Amino acid sequence: MSVILILILASLGVAVAFLVGFIWAVRNGQYEDTCTPAMRMLADEPAEKSPPPISKTKPSNP
Amino acid sequence: MGQFYELNSAPGTRIRATTVAARWAFLDDPAVRQKLLDYADERQAQVTLRLPAIHCVACVWLLENLFKLHPGIGRSVVNFTRREAAITFAPDMIKLGELAALLASIGYEPELTFAETEKPKPSPLRKKQWLQIGLAAFAFGNIMLMSLPVYLGLDRFNGPWFRLLAGWLSLAMALPVVTFSASDFWRSAWWSLRQRRLTLEVPIALGLAAIYGQSFFEVLAQRGPGYCDSLTGLIFVLLCGRLFQQKTHECLTFDRDYKGFFPLAVIRKTPAGEESVAISRLQTGDRLVLRHGELLPADAKLVGGEACLDYSFVTGESEPVRCAPGAQLYAGGRQTGGRIEVETIRPVAQSRLAALWDNAAFRKRRDDDLDSLTNRYSRRFTKLVIGIALAAAVFWLFRDASKAVPVFTAVLIVACPCALALAAPLTHGTARRVLARLNLFVKNATVIERLAGVDTIVLDKTGTLTTADASGVWFQSTEDRRQQAELSAAEAQWIASLVGHSTHPHSVRIVKSLGAAALPVTGFRETPGGGIEGEIAGHKILLGSSDWLEERGIIYRSRSDAAQITSAKESEPPHVGSCSGVAIDAKFRGVFLLESTLRPEVEKLVAQFGGRFELALLSGDNEREAARFRKLFGERATLRFNQSPADKLEFIRELQQRGRRVMMAGDGLNDSGALRQADVGVAVVENLGAFSPASDVILGAAQLPQLAEVLAFSRQTARVVCAGIVISALYNLVGVSIAAAGLLAPMVCAVLMPLSSATVLAFTCGMTAWSGRRIFAAVKPPETPARPHPLLEPAMKPVEAA
Numbered sequence: 001m002s003v004i005l006i007l008i009l010a011s012l013g014v015a016v017a018f019l020v021g022f023i024w025a026v027r028n029g030q031y032e033d034t035c036t037p038a039m040r041m042l043a044d045e046p047a048e049k050s051p052p053p054i055s056k057t058k059p060s061n062p
Numbered sequence: 063m064g065q066f067y068e069l070n071s072a073p074g075t076r077i078r079a080t081t082v083a084a085r086w087a088f089l090d091d092p093a094v095r096q097k098l099l100d101y102a103d104e105r106q107a108q109v110t111l112r113l114p115a116i117h118c119v120a121c122v123w124l125l126e127n128l129f130k131l132h133p134g135i136g137r138s139v140v141n142f143t144r145r146e147a148a149i150t151f152a153p154d155m156i157k158l159g160e161l162a163a164l165l166a167s168i169g170y171e172p173e174l175t176f177a178e179t180e181k182p183k184p185s186p187l188r189k190k191q192w193l194q195i196g197l198a199a200f201a202f203g204n205i206m207l208m209s210l211p212v213y214l215g216l217d218r219f220n221g222p223w224f225r226l227l228a229g230w231l232s233l234a235m236a237l238p239v240v241t242f243s244a245s246d247f248w249r250s251a252w253w254s255l256r257q258r259r260l261t262l263e264v265p266i267a268l269g270l271a272a273i274y275g276q277s278f279f280e281v282l283a284q285r286g287p288g289y290c291d292s293l294t295g296l297i298f299v300l301l302c303g304r305l306f307q308q309k310t311h312e313c314l315t316f317d318r319d320y321k322g323f324f325p326l327a328v329i330r331k332t333p334a335g336e337e338s339v340a341i342s343r344l345q346t347g348d349r350l351v352l353r354h355g356e357l358l359p360a361d362a363k364l365v366g367g368e369a370c371l372d373y374s375f376v377t378g379e380s381e382p383v384r385c386a387p388g389a390q391l392y393a394g395g396r397q398t399g400g401r402i403e404v405e406t407i408r409p410v411a412q413s414r415l416a417a418l419w420d421n422a423a424f425r426k427r428r429d430d431d432l433d434s435l436t437n438r439y440s441r442r443f444t445k446l447v448i449g450i451a452l453a454a455a456v457f458w459l460f461r462d463a464s465k466a467v468p469v470f471t472a473v474l475i476v477a478c479p480c481a482l483a484l485a486a487p488l489t490h491g492t493a494r495r496v497l498a499r500l501n502l503f504v505k506n507a508t509v510i511e512r513l514a515g516v517d518t519i520v521l522d523k524t525g526t527l528t529t530a531d532a533s534g535v536w537f538q539s540t541e542d543r544r545q546q547a548e549l550s551a552a553e554a555q556w557i558a559s560l561v562g563h564s565t566h567p568h569s570v571r572i573v574k575s576l577g578a579a580a581l582p583v584t585g586f587r588e589t590p591g592g593g594i595e596g597e598i599a600g601h602k603i604l605l606g607s608s609d610w611l612e613e614r615g616i617i618y619r620s621r622s623d624a625a626q627i628t629s630a631k632e633s634e635p636p637h638v639g640s641c642s643g644v645a646i647d648a649k650f651r652g653v654f655l656l657e658s659t660l661r662p663e664v665e666k667l668v669a670q671f672g673g674r675f676e677l678a679l680l681s682g683d684n685e686r687e688a689a690r691f692r693k694l695f696g697e698r699a700t701l702r703f704n705q706s707p708a709d710k711l712e713f714i715r716e717l718q719q720r721g722r723r724v725m726m727a728g729d730g731l732n733d734s735g736a737l738r739q740a741d742v743g744v745a746v747v748e749n750l751g752a753f754s755p756a757s758d759v760i761l762g763a764a765q766l767p768q769l770a771e772v773l774a775f776s777r778q779t780a781r782v783v784c785a786g787i788v789i790s791a792l793y794n795l796v797g798v799s800i801a802a803a804g805l806l807a808p809m810v811c812a813v814l815m816p817l818s819s820a821t822v823l824a825f826t827c828g829m830t831a832w833s834g835r836r837i838f839a840a841v842k843p844p845e846t847p848a849r850p851h852p853l854l855e856p857a858m859k860p861v862e863a864a
Contacts, residue, residue, distance in 0.1 A: 004224070005227075008208070008227075008231075011204075011207065012204065012231075015200060015203070015204050018200075019196065019197070019200045022196045022200075023193060023196070026189050026192045026193050026196065027189065029189075031188065031189065031192045032141070032188070032189075033141045033142070033143065033144075035141075035142045035143045036122060036139075036140055036141055036142040036143070039119045039122050039142055040122060040123075040126070042119045043119060043120070043122070043123035
């Protein structure tokens with residue numbers, strides 16, 4: 001009978017992991033804007049993906 | 063597409079290079095800067111700017127690659143729905159003013175209004191709501207999973223410990239849902255009890271408390287797993303309904319006042335030269351410079367130049383007002399014509415325009431929710447439920463004392479008005495969606511209910527019913543036999559070329575009606591308040607007012623003569639508006655008649671309204687068009703002209719004191735008071751991104767003719783809400799009577815509650831969507847005009863006249 005106990009604990013563990021993931025996503029601001037990310041992936045972007053951190057030196061490709 | 067913006071070719075920077083960086087210099091004023099920045103330290107700062115030009119995927123791409131345009135710019139994140147970009151930059155490498163100038167130069171001019179500096183930053187309320195919903199969904203799903211074996215009787219294979227485990231686990235998972243997810247229900251129930259008002263939250267909170275309490279005791283007494291699945295499911299559905307109702311049209315602002323209309327800065331003249339200064343720092347006695355198209359932010363005295371102020375947005379008067387030096391000018395006027403210099407005589411917040419916002423109508427807090435249909439019903443409902451629960455408890459106390467408490471809680475549980483609480487939000491949420499497809503944006507759900515109750519409609523004239531564009535321009539030639547009746551193509555070209563040099567509103571309309579032409583003009587001269595003259599292709603052309611033409615020795619046929627000519631020709635007589643005479647080679651050629659035209663289908667709309675509603679027309683304009691509107695509106699309607707903003711507000715208030723429920727449709731700042739005072743204020747806007755005064759509804763001008771259908775639809779919606787309430791009341795009635803009889807099994811309870819919610823949900827949403835489709839069947843959805851990308855747009859705008 002203890003097998004059902006293991007199953008319950010396992011399912012709860014998975015569910016809690018998803019809940020934690022959800023809370024992280026909300027905290028991270030992923031629910032602030034649900035429209036723009038969908039448009040962002042449409043642009044066929046060149047290799048450069050993210051802006052370099054602002055540095056005092058002039059970047060090579062202005 | 064990406065290739066187009068390959069940044070080495072810098073496609074954007076060349077087009078609007080005319081944008082002067084100095085124009086944005088005021089942003090570097092420490093006080094302004096501090097209010098605009100979200101965050102700042104020595105190394106980097108972040109600012110969120112509203113860029114109304116954002117409209118496509120390429121905009122998002124371009125703005126998020128801003129860092130390639132300037133080394134001082136870091137990450138930029140676009141929020142498309144809000145038309146905003148959050149930009150990180152290094153303040154020692156690029157100043158805020160330079161950043162704004164850079165954005166303006168690539169076609170995304172930041173919208174910075176006076177209101178911007180005073181607005182508190184939005185609070186992260188939404189995050190909490192998402193967390194509440196997520197937690198409720200988590201608990202609902204998992205508790206349901208554990209309750210199923212118990213419902214289906216499968217737990218007998220596992221022995222009693224399984225029931226116990228399931229019960230305690232359910233209670234544990236439901237606890238954060240009850241305390242955190244449902245916290246808003248407790249709070250508003252407590253608030254309404256303290257206010258001695260029985261809103262719907264009171265029975266909901268009672269029901270929730272009863273379910274949790276009952277479950278707790280059942281688990282404690284080892285009788286069953288409790289009803290935590292129903293409890294969490296109920297909270298989840300209620301939260302979803304609330305989110306659905308609260309979903310706002312984020313790119314629109316419904317509560318703008320005059321501050322949203324004013325720019326953030328003006329040009330001030332100092333002994334040292336001209337500088338851009340934030341309006342919040344203006345002082346009495348400052349010398350300001352206004353160029354064509356700029357707005358006067360404070361009451362002022364004209365010092366230099368010929369002022370020709372267009373007050374149409376502020377007063378409704380459609381003709382620009384000419385002023386000589388020394389005259390007093392009022393805030394909100396837009397200068398048309400040349401450059402003027404003014405001296406402010408009052409602070410911005412004390413101008414005649416701002417005084418309207420001191421009116422009591424703007425101070426009263428609107429208790430939107432308290433008078434809604436649901437709450438009127440719930441007052442009686444709550445009393446009834448508590449009455450029945452108590453009566454049943456007392457009855458069972460004498461019959462079988464052990465059953466009294468369970469029956470009391472069972473009644474409270476089953477009567478928990480979950481379905482009732484959902485009926486109105488879901489119906490209104492669906493209705494708002496239907497209306498948004500028609501370019502009609504409703505501020506919140508309760509507005510739809512108020513729309514349904516409207517019995518009086520007040521309309522503004524200028525800008526709401528009428529519009530000033532090319533379609534209202536008529537040319538009337540003189541009856542001279544030796545001349546052709548109509549303008550020849552060549553003549554039209556000459557006049558268009560001449561008029562194209564002027565920025566007077568009349569000129570702009572004449573050019574629109576003739577079509578642009580660009581023949582070289584020599585000896586162009588504009589006499590403000592008079593007319594324009596110039597030589598084109600060897601012909602001297604004069605265009606202007608009668609007095610001005612007569613001064614130049616031209617015999618002018620008066621306006622009444624022109625009207626007679628038309629009626630003789632049996633064409634549609636133009637309504638008397640303003641007119642400009644034209645003379646070619648010192649001979650009077652004819653007049654341009656400029657009338658404000660009615661928007662298409664306004665006649666039909668007024669006729670539709672006429673049967674059902676009391677109608678009124680308010681106009682800040684003078685009475686020259688009174689006869690025309692009397693004919694349109696019929697004898698019974700009230701027509702008032704020369705109305706000041708305060709008059710309009712007072713008129714609405716009088717109507718309300720007579721017990722009328724008023725809908726006001728207007729467009730300008732002059733209607734702000736009336737829009738606010740009215741039960742429903744409808745702001746009519748040409749361009750949805752543009753300024754609209756504080757209102758309950760924002761309506762695209764092209765959709766104005768559909769207003770009658772919109773009112774019919776909202777009445778239909780109110781009926782759907784009523785039907786939803788009746789359905790949920792029936793469920794409650796059945797449930798409560800079984801519960802009061804002491805026969806309610808947990809199984810029935812668990813089935814009845816979600817079933818009632820699901821029925822109401824399906825019914826209200828389905829009915830609303832269906833009636834929307836039926837009523838608006840004939841209405842075509844508004845076409846979104848194909849807008850060229852700002853960078854692809856050729857630099858069409860004329861360079862502003864200095």
